[in-house]
Amino acid sequence: MTDFQLSRRTFLKVGAFAGAAGVLASSLGNNLKSVQVASAAEQTGIVEKIQTMCRACLNNCGAIAHVQDGRVIKLEGDPADPQSNGALCAKGLSGIQALYNPCRMKYPMKRVGERGTNEWERISWEDAINTIADVLWEYYQKEGPKSLMCSTGGGGNPQFFSPHRFLGVWGGGNFFEPGCAQCYLPRNHTMPAMNGTADTSFADGTVTEPFMADHPTKCYVCWGTAPSYSGTGSIGQVMTHARAAGMKTVVIDPRMTPDAARADVWLPLRPATDVALALAWINYIVTEELYNKEFVLEWSNLPFLVNEETSITYRADELGIGEKSDYVVWDANTNSPQPMPYPFDPSLSPVLDGTFEVDGTTTKTAFRKLKEAVAEWSIEKAAETCWVEADKIEEAIKLYVEASPNAGISLGVATDQNRGAAQAPQAITILDILMGNIQSPGAIVQDRAPAVPCNYQVLPFGLFGPHPLSVPEEEVAARLGYIEHKGLGHWLASHIPTVVEAVKTGVPYRPKLWIERSGNKLAMVGDASGFAEAMKGLDFIVHMYMYPTSMSVEFADIILPTAEWLETSYAQDRCNVYGIRRSITQLYEAVDECMIWSWLAFAMAERGHERFAMSIDPEIAGKRYGAYWRNYDEYKDFVGYTIGHEYYGKDDWDWTTFDAQAPSEFMSMEQYQNDPYYRYQKIDDETGLPIGFKTTSRRTEAYFDGNVLLGRTGALDGSGQLPPASVDYKPLPYYEEPGESPLTDTEYPYVLTQGRLAMYHHGTLRNVPYTRELCPYPETWMHPDTAREIGVEDGDWLWLESRRGKTQGRTRVTLSVQPKVIYQERFWNPELLDSDDPSQSWKAFNVNMLTKCDPPFNPEYGTYTLRGFQIKITKADGPPPGAWIKAEEFTPWLPDASENTGGGDAIYGA
Amino acid sequence: MEIQWSLVFFSAIGGVGACLFASAALEFLLGRDTGKQLFESVISLVLLAVGGILSVTHLSHPSRILEALNHPTSGIFIEALLIGLTGLCVLIYLIVSLRDVSPTIRKVFAGAGLVLGLAFAFACGFSYIIPARAAWDTLALPLAYLGTVLGAGAALNLFIKAFAKNESSDTQMATRIALVAGVFSLLTVLIYCLNVSSVLFSVTDAVLPWVIVLFGSLLIATICCIAALRKGKDNHLFASVALLGALVGAVALRSLMWLLGSGLLDFFQVI
């Protein structure tokens, strides 16, 4: 092990540096014809073990890097991490092969041939930053802020909010991300807006209740989410402990995942019918009166009367019976509408379920509205719609109900990927509210959620309220697709289909510049062909990533090398412990992406951009956001300060202080677990009243009239000033058949779903030998009946075709999916970047050749359809030409030993 | 499992060499061949040597073979020992025959070579008796190993007698031996196949051609022996076909053994 890197390959590809032109090679040993040799570290042979944190996925599990003479030679899990307890998954273990991958992007490069010809010239960081800044400044002056688009993705060690921050200072423009409306945003926005507490995504760090040692959760419903795949070493592990300790589980997933295999009930529902199933759960609980009456009466808005005309809950002043701050209930004692003061007036006896005459108009309680909305959804109807067995649905509901309020539902990404993206989290949140599974011990919804998703450190200005660098109102309103899909505002994002349309048509305006940080957009975005076609028309494209992808080769004018997680410094909470990511080494001229945005900010300030000048001023920026950083040490000190301030009650921390004690507990585990329980009942010293929930009404809002107000004004409380969306967002969930449905589609008979596997995160790791050999090509899972119907056998190569395009996969006949349902994971082929047709890298094996980027969209978030649409399948003659299938073929990607150069930070600073 | 050709030919060629000598030695011991049997001995020696070399080509590090002395009970060690001793006996027999030393000594080495040769042919199959592979885990396997090379060795002996025009020998005797050996080889492969019939039937499609070749070639060889016996003189054609059939049969049995030799479980699918 000690000479891991040395054993297979020559020590370094030696060559003198001379601004050489070269071709970005994805399958060969280097991406330049010559590689600079850094001075070798002193060979001491001593192995140092450094505690750090993985970032192969969103979990940030603690890791220990074994470092010998500056080189990482081994990775292990860190037992000090209270969530992973020393485990480290395949993705994390791949860190070394990712770090020393010979196909890293190593230096800033400028395109010298035509776009797509893959001919490059190495340039200095200074040249790169100046070139980009010159273009930005020219367009800013000429066309204004709308000319720029920035984008990112969740894979590949992002500083996720860096592009948002940059665009904010820039003063407008569009941010987009293929996840976002299709991944996590709908849940991250809807659920806390309704339960006033948190969403239920464990993959994004929100959910920690299952990690408590006494396993308070008695029943855990994993709805469209796979702990073993999305949180392998952490929540995946904890599930094994909790199940062993007796926790019941229900898994709702079209495919048989490891957690489905161990579940008490597995409901393999038809993809994209989740909302129908959830409505049936609600209906059953409501009609059987299984809900938590006390909680619903006192701590939800379900007893409130609803204005039929506006769909908004009445305020007492509207009926002339009290203050605007009070909502209205029907009091059984007086048989009249009465204002309900916060938190609860025990002299009143609110009727939960009723229709009444108020001022001559019929009005209903929110509960009655809910009951009516779900009334048609009998268990039998759901069974028929969702292709699951009725008695299994009932069994699942009963497990959940019996364990409540020590139970909960984690809703995963599945429902974020079709038209019901907002309706699913609405329905799931209603269930947890009905059962009182909010902030109770064992509930999945707990008030431990970080202030920003995943506790990202680099934040956009204005995230926590008005700031001198908040984006001007008119530029916010001009974001593409935002007025129609106002939920996007929660992540300051634009609507990808509208962006594509704007780039194509110039309506309402044409973005011209694109700075992109992530792996391969074309492997991730819906209807990749349509997206690619449009984006080729842009004037100037910058791609920053760790490796060349289809983006760099086919689109970029400038490419910038970013850092692998072993090269970056960061901080992340792990339950009651704050962990640290330490940059163990820095290779070539790669840098943490936050430095690229920082350097650009300084360059823009130099050119006279006022807002960027403000952003580098610590006085204006403020300590919570931090002014842009001239060098990595400044950034690290910002992180150290933030952690000290936010978690340890210290105002004088810098990186050194943080580094000296990390990882460490910022509170006791007991406190971490128990403090948030029933926090809403704790008395606020100022008001003498309970704190309540972080909603407009301070109750949980199962009747989500905030959603209606969001659509009409841009704010959940109706205080927004934006023009309304063309359709009202609904306060209650409803089910609609997918735009393409197996019930009606005869030409494309099979319904496709996707979903993560254990060895990959997003688009990453397809170029890492040990993970790629585990899954060298995408498997097309089909039921034996389906295989018979199509006439294929296990191992046959396939063509999958939708109305958008076609791509390949390889048959796996399995009882993991039901008949008519096809599962295939997204994929792309880095090795094909070198081929005669580099586009095959994103076409050959990419389900996004099939997915949709067209309506129907989810009204709230503009979500397009990535799962639950129709395809047809035919047998193919073989695999795509040139695609690497055999393990030996991945040999060129084996690690190349490379010295610590200090990265781009060592040679450039603002 | 894939056919390991070097091992197939090692035991087939080495075994034929050993059994050629055994057949010739038997004739001599029975007094039906009064000649020196130079051809037979030399060809036997050559075949034993070629077989031995082929076995080494299966090894990736033959230079480490001396390590085998550390473990003198392994199948490979016993096979090597037996092929070596057989060769030695044949060599001494050859020298003794050439020098016209006392017939007793010649008889001793004829007898020893015969027994060791048969033992070698048997041992080649015996090494494969491994519980991990159901189709190998039977005494019928070494028996068939022995049977097939005995048939081929005797057929080779017949072939040599037919073509050498050796006045000293009784060709009819060589034919009789070949016939008996041919019947014996048929019997042993039949016993083997019956023994492993369940495995055979589980992979019928993959091995059926080999089974047909196996029984077909041995049957032809045996029929040719009968025909040769009837014809008496001028049996070149029958002797030739009998030899060819018996050789094909020996190779077919061994190939079939590999094809049937899937392990109980084969997780890594290395061989």
Place this chain on the structure above:
Amino acid sequence: MPSMAHNAIVVDLDRCIGCYSCEVACKMENDITLGEMWNKVVQVGPFGDFPDVSTYWLPTMCQQCAGSPCVSVCPTGASFRDEETNIVQIDKSKCIGCRYCLMACPYGVRNWNKTEKVVEKCTLCNHLTAVGELPACVKVCCGKARYYGDLDDPTSEASQAVAAAASDAVHHLPDVGNEPKTAYLLSPKYAEWKGGEL
């Protein structure tokens, strides 16, 4: 006196979440060539009548058989039992590449190193256990499903895991006289143990 211990891995399949970390950890730790392995996770199933199907993931590696046929057939002693630990090991410098041990292994859990042209297999990370650490696969296991220790020592983690399991949940790979020591724990409520019918 040679050790009589039976060191082995015990895998709790109830807890195995099919994540392949043990496979990758093994490859990283032991620098194993692409396409080769000492440890491989095999999914068994799903089997049954949809949707009432079960599946489990079976991590496979050298089973440390008490009978060790690989040792018996090895002509050179390259496959041997370590005197100190009684663990079946391979001295690659003695391996002549005859591959009889590959044939003798009932499970096909030995690797043919194509580069060095020798047979290799799981060493139970003896370089780690020798200095008091756990095998790499045990350390990283994301389901905390792997245990290492002497099965004859009731205090070892491996023994305790087996002892804690219900008797109908303790399984071994099919035994053809080789007495595999690696125990697999799989509760009938999760899946029927398929043994050799994979």
